[in-house]
Amino acid sequence: MSVEQAPNPFETTSHPATHARAIGDTHGDAHGAHGAHGAHAGSPQNRRYVLTLALAALGIVYGDIGTSPLYSLREVFLPEHGLRPTPDNVLGVLSLIVWSLVLVISVKYLVFILRADNRGEGGILALTSLVTPAHALRRGRWGLIILGLFGTSLLYGDGMITPAISVLSAVEGLEVLTPRFAPYVEPITIAILAALFFVQSHGTAKVGRVFGPIMVVWFATLAALGVWHVAGAPGVLGAVLPTHAVRFFVDNGWTGYVVLGSVFLVVTGGEALYADMGHFGARPIRWAWFGLVLPALLLNYFGQGALLLANARAIDNPFFHMVPAWALLPAVILATVATVIASQALISGAFSLTLQAVQLGYSPRVRIDHTSATERGQIYIPSVNWALMIACIGLVVGFKNSTNLAAAYGVAVTTTMAITTLLFHFVAHERWGWGHLKAGALTALFLTIDLAFFGANVLKIPHGGWFPLVIGAVVFTLLTTWKKGRQVLSTRMREMVLPRAGFLESIAAHPPHRVKGTSVFMFGDTKGTPPALLHNLKHNKVLHERVVFLAVVTQEIPQVPPEERVTVEDLGHGFWQVKLRYGFMEEADVPAALAAIERDGLSFKPMDTTFFLGRETLIATKRPGMAVWREKLFALMAQNARPATTFFRLPPNRVVELGAQVEL
Known part of the structure; x- marks a missing residue:
């Protein structure tokens, strides 16, 4: 193997803040008095910069949560729940929605979780890295790494369901326009999803520039529709009082708890906004939420509630029943565009997550194409793209409608949110110096909410909730098998490696024939002699006049400064x-x-x-290390990994590969 992986999969080292964090929002804006290009944090220049990023964040960060009004309230009052849309129930559900958005998104994620960044990068992998430094592993922190990896794996299942349910729920608006469209909803959804995945290879840099403005129109539409209906029934605003939520649980008992699984649909974008923090910084994300997204969502949910108070029969699709007949077709088109944008964000997130997994040593090398020469993070991974497309189309065909998909949605996200809360506790206590009482009390509050949602969503498992769990289990198995397999292979290779010091002494005592040119032997063990070098010397009896041992090291920080990129050591004798x-x-x-x-x-x-x-042929054996089935799986993954030649951008006509068999 030519890439050296650090022994701790998440250890971080310090390095300067990157441009993405130049606005001074690292650790919740607690540090950094100056913004981009040296502007003061409060200067007009900096405010304009933050506002620009906030606009861009609308499409990428809030696409998922911003399209939840299309289906969330409808799912609460499904006939199978046995919950009638009476005034008390409508106010109770609205109160649950309001306080879910406030406590989960506004307080948990926007106020606290966004402070836990890894050099500006967010997401559950970044959070895991903050609580598992090298010394922590000696204190038994492997369990936290396993939790972080499992939470990461579940995000792939989320990434498959979100595009399917979002686009399908938007196209279903055509049925409100006229029932004649009902047979065409599924084919139209499949066509839109297929087109979305087919254009990925062209990149989203240009399209991304219009995401923000379109989402401004979308959120403005949500707010306008809400205000229009709230004006006819202003009493619905009383749902802001938490007493309605309490009364809802008292009156409905077990049924009230069951519908929490549907209420959770309003906050499913929480993990996504945390994962996308590295692209925009915490401050623009907060500005966008409190300045536009949260008010628009609340107004729209209140408007849907006002509609149900006036006409309970509108529960079959309250969002589109809010729309005047003359504007229904434009609303369907706008909703479809918004859901496509939301889907694009999830697809891009899956690409970024895969890149991180490859670089951290949890995934074999895959083909990664850069679709923009100027924008970081604009990448395209064909294997992930086509796998997501097949999964999304399969979900539409298998589940038929957004209601059935909603039954599968939420199990994976609630699990990831609970894991995020647990990891946050360690960051708050160990990184920020919070006392046990303070960190424990906040963690207990968040975990109580997470587990309440988790328990309600577990009930969905027989009705489709098994799907994201299966996907998560498969991805988790692949990630851990690859990481463990690399460790076993490294151990086997070390057993065969000649110490470098002894080799250099031998060369000095018995110098072979040297030829002109430079040879580069890629090998991660800086204390050993590359096996490819020994094979070459054994068979060809010569060495180049300059011999370079090259190790490519992936560090657990997002970017390495250029001045720290290269280290050169003269070992003597060429x-x-x-x-x-x-x-x-x-x-x-x-x-x-x-x-x-x-x-x-x-x-x-x-x-x-x-x-x-070096190219190793791997042979599964019963030697200690991994189960035979995992060794066979690892060998299969290694066989299908992207060749090192293309992964490291080596010129094909200047590469020599020397093979060897290794028993695992």
Whole structure:
């Protein structure tokens, strides 16, 4: 293996804040008095910059939660729940929605969770890295890593369901326009999803510029529809009092608890906004939420409640029944566009998550295409794209309508949210210095809410909730098998590796014939001799006049500053050790990094440099390490991994591969 992985999969090291955090929002804006380009945090220049990012965040960060009004309230009053849309029930459900948005999104995520960033990057992997430094592993923190990985795995199931349920619920608005469209809802949804995935290879940089303005129109529409109906029944605003939620549970008992699984649909975008923090920073995300998204959502839910108070029969699709007949078709089109934007955010998130998994050593190398020369994070991963497309279309065909899909939605997200809360406790106590009482009390509050939602969603498992759990279990198995397999393979390779010091002494005592040029042997063990070098010397009896041992190291920080990228060590007798360091959000371009090295006696000319790589054939055995079935799975994954030549951007005509068999 030519990439050196640090022994701790999440250990972080310090490095300067990147441009994405230049607005001074690291750790909840607690640090940094100056903004982008040196502007003061309160200056007009900085405010305009933050506002611009807040506008862009509307489409990427809030697409999921912003399209929840299409189906959330409808799912609460499904006939099978046995809950009639009486005035007391409507006010009780609205109160639950209001306080869910306030406590889960506004307080938990926007106020507290966004403070827990890994050098500006968010998401459950970043949170896990903050609580599992190297010394923590000696205190038995592997359990937290397992939790973090499982939560990450569940996000793939979420990424499959969100595009399907969002687009399907929007297209179902055509049935409100006329029942004649009913047979065409499913084919139209499939066509839209297929088109969405087929355009991914062209990149979303240009399309992304219009996401924000379109979502401004969408949220403005949500607010306008809500205000229109609330004006006819202003008493619905009384649902802001939590007493209505309490009374709802008292009156409905077990049924009231069951419908929490549907109420949860209004907050499913919480993890997504945390994961996207690295693209925009915490402050623009907060500005967008409190300035537009939260007011628009609350007004629309209140408006749907006002509609139900006036006409309980509108419960079959309250969102589209809010719309005047003359505006119904434009509303369906706008809703469909908004759901496509929401789906795009989830797809892009899956790409970013896969890149992180590859760089952190939890996934084999895959093809990763950059679709923008200027915007970081604009990537396209074909294998992930087509897998998501097949899954999304399969979900539409299998579940038929958004109501059936809603029965499968929420189990994975609630699990991830509960894991996030547990990890947050360790960050607050150990990183921020909170006392046990303060950290414990806040964690207990959040965890009580998370577990209440989790319990209600567990009831969905027989009705489709098993799907994201199965997807999460499969992804978790693949991630952990690859990581464990790499560790076993590394152990087996070390058993065969000759110590570098002994090899160099042997070369000094018995120098072989040297030929012109530079040979680069990619090998992660900086204390050992690359097996490819020994094979080459054994069979060809020669060495190049410059021999470079190259290790490519992925560090557990998002980006590595250019000045820290390269380390060169002269080993004597024409031998050199070179280390290239990259962050887990970066891709390695080995030729470009080597071309920048200018040292006495060492330079890299493309036509005089040959890269030697080892290619291992893996054989499953009963030796201690992994179960045989996992060894076979690991060998299969390794066989189908992207070749190191393309992954590290090596020139194919300058690469020599030398094979060996390794028993796992």
